[in-house]
Amino acid sequence: MTDIKVGLIGFGNIGAGVVRLLNENSETIRRKVGCGILLKRIADLDITSDRGVSVDPSILTTDVNEIFNDTEITIVIELIGGYEPAKTFVLRAIAAGKHVVTANKALLALHGEEIYAAASAKGVEVQFEAAVGGGIPVLSAIKGNMAGNRFNSIFGILNGTCNYILTQMTQEGADFDEVLQSAQQLGYAEPDPTFDIEGTDTAHKLAVLASLCFGTRIDFGAIHTEGITGISGIDISFAAEFGYRIKLLAIGKLSDDGKLEVRVHPTMIPLNNPLADVNGVFNAIRLTGDFVGPVMFYGRGAGQNPTASAVTGDLIAISRSITAGVKNRRAAPLGFLDSTVVNIPLKPVEEIVTSFMLRFTALDQPGVLAGIAGVLGKNGISIKSMVQTARHNGGQAVPIVIMTHEAAEGAIRLALEEVDSFEFISEKSRLIRIEDNLE
Amino acid sequence: MTDIKVGLIGFGNIGAGVVRLLNENSETIRRKVGCGILLKRIADLDITSDRGVSVDPSILTTDVNEIFNDTEITIVIELIGGYEPAKTFVLRAIAAGKHVVTANKALLALHGEEIYAAASAKGVEVQFEAAVGGGIPVLSAIKGNMAGNRFNSIFGILNGTCNYILTQMTQEGADFDEVLQSAQQLGYAEPDPTFDIEGTDTAHKLAVLASLCFGTRIDFGAIHTEGITGISGIDISFAAEFGYRIKLLAIGKLSDDGKLEVRVHPTMIPLNNPLADVNGVFNAIRLTGDFVGPVMFYGRGAGQNPTASAVTGDLIAISRSITAGVKNRRAAPLGFLDSTVVNIPLKPVEEIVTSFMLRFTALDQPGVLAGIAGVLGKNGISIKSMVQTARHNGGQAVPIVIMTHEAAEGAIRLALEEVDSFEFISEKSRLIRIEDNLE
Numbered sequence: 001m002t003d004i005k006v007g008l009i010g011f012g013n014i015g016a017g018v019v020r021l022l023n024e025n026s027e028t029i030r031r032k033v034g035c036g037i038l039l040k041r042i043a044d045l046d047i048t049s050d051r052g053v054s055v056d057p058s059i060l061t062t063d064v065n066e067i068f069n070d071t072e073i074t075i076v077i078e079l080i081g082g083y084e085p086a087k088t089f090v091l092r093a094i095a096a097g098k099h100v101v102t103a104n105k106a107l108l109a110l111h112g113e114e115i116y117a118a119a120s121a122k123g124v125e126v127q128f129e130a131a132v133g134g135g136i137p138v139l140s141a142i143k144g145n146m147a148g149n150r151f152n153s154i155f156g157i158l159n160g161t162c163n164y165i166l167t168q169m170t171q172e173g174a175d176f177d178e179v180l181q182s183a184q185q186l187g188y189a190e191p192d193p194t195f196d197i198e199g200t201d202t203a204h205k206l207a208v209l210a211s212l213c214f215g216t217r218i219d220f221g222a223i224h225t226e227g228i229t230g231i232s233g234i235d236i237s238f239a240a241e242f243g244y245r246i247k248l249l250a251i252g253k254l255s256d257d258g259k260l261e262v263r264v265h266p267t268m269i270p271l272n273n274p275l276a277d278v279n280g281v282f283n284a285i286r287l288t289g290d291f292v293g294p295v296m297f298y299g300r301g302a303g304q305n306p307t308a309s310a311v312t313g314d315l316i317a318i319s320r321s322i323t324a325g326v327k328n329r330r331a332a333p334l335g336f337l338d339s340t341v342v343n344i345p346l347k348p349v350e351e352i353v354t355s356f357m358l359r360f361t362a363l364d365q366p367g368v369l370a371g372i373a374g375v376l377g378k379n380g381i382s383i384k385s386m387v388q389t390a391r392h393n394g395g396q397a398v399p400i401v402i403m404t405h406e407a408a409e410g411a412i413r414l415a416l417e418e419v420d421s422f423e424f425i426s427e428k429s430r431l432i433r434i435e436d437n438l439e
Numbered sequence: 440m441t442d443i444k445v446g447l448i449g450f451g452n453i454g455a456g457v458v459r460l461l462n463e464n465s466e467t468i469r470r471k472v473g474c475g476i477l478l479k480r481i482a483d484l485d486i487t488s489d490r491g492v493s494v495d496p497s498i499l500t501t502d503v504n505e506i507f508n509d510t511e512i513t514i515v516i517e518l519i520g521g522y523e524p525a526k527t528f529v530l531r532a533i534a535a536g537k538h539v540v541t542a543n544k545a546l547l548a549l550h551g552e553e554i555y556a557a558a559s560a561k562g563v564e565v566q567f568e569a570a571v572g573g574g575i576p577v578l579s580a581i582k583g584n585m586a587g588n589r590f591n592s593i594f595g596i597l598n599g600t601c602n603y604i605l606t607q608m609t610q611e612g613a614d615f616d617e618v619l620q621s622a623q624q625l626g627y628a629e630p631d632p633t634f635d636i637e638g639t640d641t642a643h644k645l646a647v648l649a650s651l652c653f654g655t656r657i658d659f660g661a662i663h664t665e666g667i668t669g670i671s672g673i674d675i676s677f678a679a680e681f682g683y684r685i686k687l688l689a690i691g692k693l694s695d696d697g698k699l700e701v702r703v704h705p706t707m708i709p710l711n712n713p714l715a716d717v718n719g720v721f722n723a724i725r726l727t728g729d730f731v732g733p734v735m736f737y738g739r740g741a742g743q744n745p746t747a748s749a750v751t752g753d754l755i756a757i758s759r760s761i762t763a764g765v766k767n768r769r770a771a772p773l774g775f776l777d778s779t780v781v782n783i784p785l786k787p788v789e790e791i792v793t794s795f796m797l798r799f800t801a802l803d804q805p806g807v808l809a810g811i812a813g814v815l816g817k818n819g820i821s822i823k824s825m826v827q828t829a830r831h832n833g834g835q836a837v838p839i840v841i842m843t844h845e846a847a848e849g850a851i852r853l854a855l856e857e858v859d860s861f862e863f864i865s866e867k868s869r870l871i872r873i874e875d876n877l878e
Binding site: 017021024025028029031032034129135136137140141144145146147148149150215274277278289290291292293294295296297298299300303305306308309310312313314315316317320321323324325326327328329330332335336337340 | 456460463464467468469470471473568574575576579580583584585586587588589654713716717728729730731732733734735736737738739742744745747748749751752753754755756759760762763764765766767768769771774775776779
């Protein structure tokens, strides 16, 4: 059987990993596919830098058209990231009748619908396992063996940079700024870490995950997204005192009212939940299906080798469907047939019901607790427990931490606004959402 | 598109789950496959008992031939378990040109080669995700998205009964017999639990897992298999003292010398490894691939609903390949093309190198430690640490626990035999293997 010919656009860190994997494991791949997977052409603006992998210089080009116009190339890998020119290149590959493998979560989160429709119309596949969770094969599992389930929920630790920072803050008691700096020195955080620490990258991945689990389009702009920049050491230690760990979670939940919650924010999870022990740059995704129950996937969520593993897995899947001589290619990049993908209405964040840890900073004087408790009560928020650690001789600001029973976020926000208008409040009050039952 | 017609052999607990899933989630399945999956015929010796699911009585039969002879039925599900008549039925289904879905690990562990060869010769698929890890889609992941990797190792907690018992012994400090009895009352252990507690069920699953990861045939009889019946509370508490938890692990490792270790035994794993926190009836599988690195899958390893999820996932995979009009079906039930499956030599257990916890029961008298240490030293076994808790006024037997550095199991066995010949030894000495680095 003749080899499957592949074109790669983007010869960066991940691209070099794919080149190395296809070199080193060519025999294993041949045993599994029945033919080789041959990288015939690599396009990049920079074709002179050493990427630390052996590659025949004659396959390198700065002209991406050499990939689109090569009729022997049946699969195109897009690894340049970002919106443009990635989108244009992916659509051109599809228009040329080529299958596409991409790791580009930003592109799929914002322009997935257009790309999937183009692929379906053309009868080609779009595979993107590397877009979520690096090497963890969670998307394949959702579309594949777990496809008989209706999913209830997704909880994901999807950004290694944030998880590394929160882990260091938790284990070393270090400050956010300090840890971010060391993460940058270690290469765990980008020079401009905004997309990671503000939660945008996690939200991109959640949009992809939720669309696969629930068979719905997701309006990316409607995902409630908060990063970890507001988390301080005091939040982490109070959370621990109450038996919780703080993680940046991507949450997707189908509510009883038929609406979908999709949100990204720092979340307190019980210490005895396996997600609480996912540390450092590792990622994990916990899903609950109506039959399979809770399932968790854990592994390296980024990096050259794990991401190359996921990209190669996609190449193998497409290569197998080519060698199998598939006649009627399914138009179902999300696992659901395109024609059956719906628009589940999203639940506004104000309507979301959960329990909260509230942290107030108030002058240490009589009447403070009564004032806060009164406002919470008026807004229908019931208090589960309370802690006030430091006690000074009056006058100084001290933290007051309150754990609530379940309440609607809208009510909590109103209450915090009212509390913050008290004169004895010296800093903006903080809320952290709690997930007690990750199902 | 016309519905895919399925025949089910074995209408027990799992079979009833599959019936219910196909009923309740028919619309979801239709959105993912493009047609329905219709259970056309169910064969069982007992067709009168109520299984708690709604089923048209006219599809029930006691004559399994009604499935084999029905030319409309393209997929046969085997859920009767055990070797016979399951093997005969599976081979008859294949001979009749039907695809097969089975959850039968015992059958595959002992007769997989014959079944896979028959399926390949006939050009039909055999899928068996439910055979390992219940609802956890680990086999699909190994054959699918992680296929680009060469795997180094497998560590699995694969038997819910054993893990429930060990968890209860650890958390409640209860005895083995006591916990087994309550597990039987709760339905977590069979009336005859031999296959579970002696490690046989785990070994069946390891045989299947290892064949997929390493592309090799496994001689089931050559898997070193020890169950949990010899584990006592004292082992668990000494392990905890040294920072370990005891789990019944399935271990598969490709050694540097090209030999394969496949073994099932109680194993001490570090408390900070995520596998140590897999409790109760949950299962988990940790794999390490050369590119993906360590990956862990966690979920319910048994039970009606999770197992039905895995069986249905297999049905969906085959249904998709039918609707896609596959021309050249791949003869690769293990993920590797049949023609490339090899026989990796297994490493004899005596050659396996690991560290050990050794527990001696000795009379409390002078010279005991010197005697034991002398024998270990003579056999090239170096001591890492030692603990001797109880101190009586001489005469009585006390436990002495020694942690070793890495040593070959053969040397350890020789040493224990020699130690056990000392007069001051009052019980057979015990060894528990340690896995410090689960990769």
